[in-house]
Amino acid sequence: MRAVLVVNPKATTTSERSRDVLVRALRSEVDLSVRYTRRRGHAMDLAREAAEEGVDLVVTLGGDGTVNEVVNGLMAAEPPTIRTGGSPAERLPALATVPGGSTNVFARALGLPREWPEGTSMILEGLRLGRSRTIGLGRADDRYFTFCAGFGLDAAVIHRVEQARRRGRVSTPALYLRSTVNQYFLGSDRRHPTISLERPGEVTEGDLATVIIQNTAPWTYLGEREINPNPAASFDLGLDVLAMRQLRVASTARTVTQFFSHTPNPRGRQVLQLHDLAEFTLVASRPQAFQLDGDYLGERKKVRFASVPAALRVIC
Known part of the structure; x- marks a missing residue:
């Protein structure tokens, strides 16, 4: 089996020595070449090149941003x-994800351990046993995502966190909490919701303040704790949506508390929840912050979302 390992050398939880250990472990099972990313977006190019070379497996070492780029490249x-089939999953190389970032939502949603040594062991076992699963992806305009997207408040929070990290701050749960509080109270127009959700053949849902889209559950983690706006979301179904109509302090606090529950089931007059959607479009009267898989992608006024079934085969 031919494989390519795409390494983000800035992965926060690995060192050069641990990468060497990983490479030796993978080479015990596959014919491996190693390629390092040099800039944002480079993993996309490396993954596309690997697939077009006809490799059987692409392995990532990095965080969710690296995984997202690799998926889009594939x-x-x-x-x-020579590789034929009816779905992309049958034509493309399989994907294996070694957790190397600070959160690793995608890998953990697949059932992989949080730490890279244990995750590597599980992937090696999956390779030996031929264990894999086929998952669906989400697509936002022309870009794919693996686990989540955001339009509004959560994307603006991610933008704040990325700005703090560029100033040398370390990505921690405390940084995300501070960024959320600052964005909510100081950076959001909470009184004038501007987003509408349009679906084919359905009445438009208007006056939405912020929207979370999930392709699986959980949405993200705060340390070890799952955050679950849409607990029924699944790689095997369409997209799930949770939108908030208002961002008033009392109703927002109540909804966010429900996200953290051991049996999450967000409800309330200010909550719109939709399950297993094939497609929809978000439209805003003014530009909104936009993120995919935890990466801030700027501001948009309109984004079309679609579910892409049976898109990718993953080793887990």
């Missing part, structure tokens, strides 16, 4: 015609 590839 989905954009034109693999050799």
